[in-house]
Amino acid sequence: MFEDIPVDVSPMYEGERIRSANMFVELAGPKSVGAELIQVADDVEDGKIEVVGPELSAMKEGEIYPLGILAQIQGEKLEKELEGVIERRIHELCNYVKGFMHLNQRDQIWCRVSKESVNAGFKLEDLGKALSILLKEEFPIIEKISVSILTEESEVESFLETARAQYEVRDARARELSDEDVDVFYGCTMCQSFAPSHVCIVTPDRTALCGAINWFDCRAAAKMDPDGPIFEVEKGEVLDDVKGEYSNVNAVMAEKSQGMTERVYLHSVFEYPHTSCGCFEAVAFYIPELDGIGIVDRDFRGETPLGIPFSAMAGQCSGGKQVEGFTGLSLEYMRSPKFLQADGSYERIIWLPKEIKESLTDFIPEELFDKIPTEEDASSIKEIRRFLRESEHPVIERLKASKAAAAELEIIEDETEEVEVSEAPMAQVAYAPEISVPAAGGVRIILKNAKVYAEKVIIKRK
Numbered sequence: 001m002f003e004d005i006p007v008d009v010s011p012m013y014e015g016e017r018i019r020s021a022n023m024f025v026e027l028a029g030p031k032s033v034g035a036e037l038i039q040v041a042d043d044v045e046d047g048k049i050e051v052v053g054p055e056l057s058a059m060k061e062g063e064i065y066p067l068g069i070l071a072q073i074q075g076e077k078l079e080k081e082l083e084g085v086i087e088r089r090i091h092e093l094c095n096y097v098k099g100f101m102h103l104n105q106r107d108q109i110w111c112r113v114s115k116e117s118v119n120a121g122f123k124l125e126d127l128g129k130a131l132s133i134l135l136k137e138e139f140p141i142i143e144k145i146s147v148s149i150l151t152e153e154s155e156v157e158s159f160l161e162t163a164r165a166q167y168e169v170r171d172a173r174a175r176e177l178s179d180e181d182v183d184v185f186y187g188c189t190m191c192q193s194f195a196p197s198h199v200c201i202v203t204p205d206r207t208a209l210c211g212a213i214n215w216f217d218c219r220a221a222a223k224m225d226p227d228g229p230i231f232e233v234e235k236g237e238v239l240d241d242v243k244g245e246y247s248n249v250n251a252v253m254a255e256k257s258q259g260m261t262e263r264v265y266l267h268s269v270f271e272y273p274h275t276s277c278g279c280f281e282a283v284a285f286y287i288p289e290l291d292g293i294g295i296v297d298r299d300f301r302g303e304t305p306l307g308i309p310f311s312a313m314a315g316q317c318s319g320g321k322q323v324e325g326f327t328g329l330s331l332e333y334m335r336s337p338k339f340l341q342a343d344g345s346y347e348r349i350i351w352l353p354k355e356i357k358e359s360l361t362d363f364i365p366e367e368l369f370d371k372i373p374t375e376e377d378a379s380s381i382k383e384i385r386r387f388l389r390e391s392e393h394p395v396i397e398r399l400k401a402s403k404a405a406a407a408e409l410e411i412i413e414d415e416t417e418e419v420e421v422s423e424a425p426m427a428q429v430a431y432a433p434e435i436s437v438p439a440a441g442g443v444r445i446i447l448k449n450a451k452v453y454a455e456k457v458i459i460k461r462k
Contacts, residue, residue, distance in 0.1 A: 001133060006121040008098040009130050015193040018101040018112040025059050027067035029110035030298065033156055034067040035163040036109055038087035044074040046144035049128035053152030056113060056123055067111060068150030068159040071131065075143040084170050085221040085230070086139055088212045091279070092190060093134040097127060104279050105212040106167055107160060108298060124149045141224070171332050174214035177204035179244075179338065183235060186218030187252055190229040191277035197260035198277040198320030199253050201233065205338040206244075206266055209280035211330035243268050243342040261322050268342035269293060273327035278318040280328025282356070284340065285313060288325075289381050290388065291402060292350030292395045293343060297331065300353040302375055305384055331356065335363045346372070347394040351384055368394070 002009045028034020052068075059065060069090060087105075094102035099117025103110040113122070128147040136142050150156050179185075181204060188200040188208055202208045204215045213221075213230075221230040236248025244266030253275075254262045263272040269284050276283070282297040287305060296304045296313065303309050317326040334356070339345050346368050354374035357364070364372065371391040378384040388396055 002130065005097075005126045005130060007117050007126070009096050009134070010098070011096055013098045014092065014095040016095065016098070016101060018099070018114050022114050022116070023112045024061055024115045024118045025056065025113055026064045027109075027111040027113070027151070029064065030301075032064045032066050033107075033153075033160055034109045034111075035107040035156070035160045036069040036087060036090050036105070037159070037163040037166060038071050038073060038083045038090070039166070040078045040080055040083055041072040041074060044072050044144040045146050046074075047132065048146035049125055049132060050146075050148050051124050051128070052148060052150045052155050055125070055151075056118055059151075061115070065151050066153050066156035067109065068148070068156045068163075069109075069131070070148040070150065070159065071135065071145060072148075073135070073142045073145050075141045077141040079220070081216055081220045082224065083166075084213060084217040085224070086135065086142075088190065088210070088217075089135070089138060090131065092193070093131060093138065094127065095193070096134060097122075097130050100127060104298075105210045107164060108211075108279075108281060124151065139224070170214065170217070171207070171335075174204065174207065174216055174332075175335065177215060179203045179205045182215070185233045185235055185246075185249065186215065186222060186230055187233045187256060188213060188218065188230045189256055191279055192229075192320075194279075195275075195277040195318065195320035197257040198275050199256040199261070200277065201249055201253070201264065201266060201274065203244075203266065205333075205336045207330045207332040207336075209274075209277055209328045209330055211281045211332050214332070240265070240342075244338065245272075257320065260320065264322070265342060267338050267340055269325055269327045269340065270343065271324060273322060273324060274329075275320050275322045276314075276317045276326070276328030277320065278314070280314070280318075281331045282329055282334075283310065283313050283317065284327050284329055286325035287350060287381065287384075290350055290385060290395060291398050292388075293340065293348050294351035295329075295334070295349065295353075295356060297353060297356055299355065300375075303379070305351050305379065305381055331359070334360055344394075344398075348398075350388060350393065350395055351378070 054065065073086070091102050091105055094100055099114035099122060101112045128149050132145050132147050135145060150159055186202045188202060191198055191200070200208045202213060202215055202218050207214045218230050221228060222232055233252050234248045235246045237246065239245040239247055245263065250263050253264050257275070261275055264274050265272045266274060269286055282295055285294050285304065285306060287294055294305055296310050298310050300310055304313060306313070317323045317328060333339055340348065346364050349372055352372055352374055354376055357372065357374050371393040373384055373387040378387045
């Protein structure tokens, strides 16, 4: 099947990482541009593979080049609503090619080619051939397919505009439906090759973290391939409609995550936030000093108010981890009426990159828009606090209320005072994503998602 391709093509290479030391070239990614698109079309020339722009043999080792991947497909049973579903599989199938690494999706793709594969004679034309064969094999309803690989910068820029217009059409359709309108959500485990315990729950109000798959896409995928990585999830009992907790969603999360995640809140970054894969478009992060939430996307080049860039923050919560105060999300989810509704939605957002903020002009409440700072307004906690006070952001009232509540705890000088935390026998007083405890014999015990409970808290003033 792949006899004329000079490298192996197999699922065993999915998850392969190509580090910079072993990289021949980088394609698209954060320092260039790129996109991928599947389009259902008529009169497709079956088997046509073309490379528009420099081939790998004409590229300079260590450089970065733009990349566009366009596949046109034709088939009697193919429908437009399947485009997004099939398109998302490009990520998985590209990684079947030994020495080719594909990350992310849509206009966020980031690819690398290894030196070893180039030395073996691998070309981008071979990537097109592999995709053509694999897509037909994965989706028998595809009768004809042509694949174009674009590396000419002007061609990729033009293609990017076309692709983004198609993405917007798909996303706009999904906004017409809400969680209450359906009895079924969908789960996706497509990213488990990189994040083994991650399960993405997709609802009408919550697009997949990658931003590439919405509820309609999932419905089409589950019907077309019932045994595939996208499957139905009955909502079950509504445990909390504000936080977005459902009994059967919890059960599915526990089963599909190998017991790593037992509960999830779909619309909160606190307690049990949704797990994060690695393909998410943005990260929501808690800023405890201001009791607010910031958002950063993978295109942002600077440091966040926490003093670290997107890449470092993504490393803290990716891989399928559930870390309180952090959650990966799609930019489309920020257009949802349920966006972090349990946390206060945009009344709790206190920092955004300018580019994201401007893309949400029609979705951030008008009275809040000018009250949310960007990197041009503030970059440190101190600067954000000043901006929030001057703009009278609602989170300032939250801070005042919490300080007033704290003041109610009388601390008597030179005395020890016992304060009951709760009438319940035990109350949670601390949480940590990870605690490392030394033990005898050179052994270290690591407690994941540790929660500390106490009958009483004793406040002692020195």
